[in-house]
Amino acid sequence: MLLPQRLEGKPLSEQELQVLRAAANGLSAKETAELLVKSPHTVIAQRRAVQAKLGARNLTHAISLAFRRRVLHPGDPR
Numbered sequence: 001m002l003l004p005q006r007l008e009g010k011p012l013s014e015q016e017l018q019v020l021r022a023a024a025n026g027l028s029a030k031e032t033a034e035l036l037v038k039s040p041h042t043v044i045a046q047r048r049a050v051q052a053k054l055g056a057r058n059l060t061h062a063i064s065l066a067f068r069r070r071v072l073h074p075g076d077p078r
Contacts, residue, residue, distance in 0.1 A: 008055045012071065016053070019046040021076050024063045 012020065015036075022032040029047065033040040047059055054069075056062035066072040 008053060010053050012050060012053055016046050016050045017071070019043055020050050020062065020066055021072060023047065023059055024066070024072055024076070 018036055019032055022035060027035065029040050029043045032038075033043045036043070047062075050056075050066075051059060051062045054062045054065045054071075056065050063072070067074075
């Protein structure tokens with residue numbers, strides 16, 4: 001049996017940062033997928049990874065934590 005991988009505290013990948021920036025700019029998973037030329041399923045999986053790495057309860061909480069921890073900055077491009 002495989003144990004779940006502990007992700008909290010691990011650094012975000014560049015792809016995860018792109019997905020997080022897009023979410024912070026109000027883009028849906030579908031819009032993000034179109035912008036980044038990815039599958040919507042990939043975007044959703046990357047959003048979940050971001051949440052796990054930041055220890056967030058949901059995507060909104062992840063965005064808030066990212067700004068507080070200075071992972072994201074106001075005015076960051078998509």
